[in-house]
Amino acid sequence: MEMAEFIETRRPRWQQLETLLDKSEGEGLRRLSLDEARSLGKLYRAVSSDLLWVRARSGSADVSAYLNDLVGRAYALTYPGRRPRFADVWAFIARGFPALLHHEWRMYVASVLLFLAGAGFGYVGMVVDPDAAHYLVPEQHLNLDPVKRAADEAAGKGLSVEEQAQFSSFLFTHNIQVAFLAFALGITLGLGTAVMLFTNGLFLGALAQVYAAKGMTGWFWAWILPHGIPEISAICIAGAAGLVIARGMVAPGGLSRGQALRKEAVTAVKLLFGTLVLFVLAGFIEGTVSQIHPPKLSVAFKISFALTVGTGVYAYLLSDWVRGRRSEG
Numbered sequence: 001m002e003m004a005e006f007i008e009t010r011r012p013r014w015q016q017l018e019t020l021l022d023k024s025e026g027e028g029l030r031r032l033s034l035d036e037a038r039s040l041g042k043l044y045r046a047v048s049s050d051l052l053w054v055r056a057r058s059g060s061a062d063v064s065a066y067l068n069d070l071v072g073r074a075y076a077l078t079y080p081g082r083r084p085r086f087a088d089v090w091a092f093i094a095r096g097f098p099a100l101l102h103h104e105w106r107m108y109v110a111s112v113l114l115f116l117a118g119a120g121f122g123y124v125g126m127v128v129d130p131d132a133a134h135y136l137v138p139e140q141h142l143n144l145d146p147v148k149r150a151a152d153e154a155a156g157k158g159l160s161v162e163e164q165a166q167f168s169s170f171l172f173t174h175n176i177q178v179a180f181l182a183f184a185l186g187i188t189l190g191l192g193t194a195v196m197l198f199t200n201g202l203f204l205g206a207l208a209q210v211y212a213a214k215g216m217t218g219w220f221w222a223w224i225l226p227h228g229i230p231e232i233s234a235i236c237i238a239g240a241a242g243l244v245i246a247r248g249m250v251a252p253g254g255l256s257r258g259q260a261l262r263k264e265a266v267t268a269v270k271l272l273f274g275t276l277v278l279f280v281l282a283g284f285i286e287g288t289v290s291q292i293h294p295p296k297l298s299v300a301f302k303i304s305f306a307l308t309v310g311t312g313v314y315a316y317l318l319s320d321w322v323r324g325r326r327s328e329g
Contacts, residue, residue, distance in 0.1 A: 017074065020032070123208055178200060186242030190245075
């Protein structure tokens with residue numbers, strides 16, 4: 001077939017594709033009818049073949065450029081490459097993340113139990129052997145007397161506003177690093193994730209006993225719980241994400257380990273992404289309410305505030321389960 005004859009016979013479908021592209025780009029793909037959408041796909045493939053035919057025969061540069069433009073426009077419409085939109089992010093935060101956590105509740109429960117086991121071990125370890133403080137209590141609290149600290153805070157001799165902001169920023173960054181590490185260590189068949197969760201629980205339990213031994217239990221939990229509930233929940237969810245990765249390696253379920261790992265990694269990354277909301281909430285509270293100590297804010301008020309925050313956090317995290325129960329009813 002000669003080039004002139006080829007152009008003459010193919011021109012109607014090129015023009016048809018151009019018309020559909022103009023309509024799609026101007027009004028959106030949703031404005032196409034079902035037949036038009038099917039035609040767009042067929043014409044895109046057909047014109048792509050025409051472009052190859054022209055290029056193979058070193059045809060007219062103008063014709064080649066025209067067809068190349070048509071094919072490029074059609075490709076951009078057919079394979080746009082989804083960009084994250086606010087609506088998509090919001091939909092995931094509002095419903096997708098709680099639904100995913102509901103689906104992976106066993107991993108979350110396992111993660112929480114590992115953390116609590118560490119906390120229990122740390123508390124009991126300090127009761128049995130107070131000299132173990134050098135191994136169990138976080139370094140920055142080793143030489144800090146709880147009673148003196150509370151007295152200094154009451155007298156206004158505690159950390160300055162700038163020091164509190166720096167400390168809160170440090171803790172916020174540190175806890176996010178802990179979460180990401182707990183997630184990443186899932187690649188160690190979950191052993192590293194388990195150790196991270198247990199160790200962080202251990203430090204909390206040991207520190208709780210140090211304050212309890214000085215009669216400062218209420219003061220301690222009034223300091224920890226307001227930001228600790230969303231923060232610890234986020235760390236445990238990140239740990240659950242690590243355990244999901246480990247599941248792909250240990251129990252591939254008929255897939256190759258590579259395939260299972262890729263499949264589980266998608267779920268794990270989504271779980272990790274969802275924790276960012278909790279970390280932002282925890283960071284805000286940690287820089288405000290958590291750092292305001294009695295008598296400015298009473299223990300009773302701060303504990304009540306923490307319980308309110310905790311109720312809200314778990315109402316959100318369990319919202320998919322609640323919706324499921326309602327639909328069943």
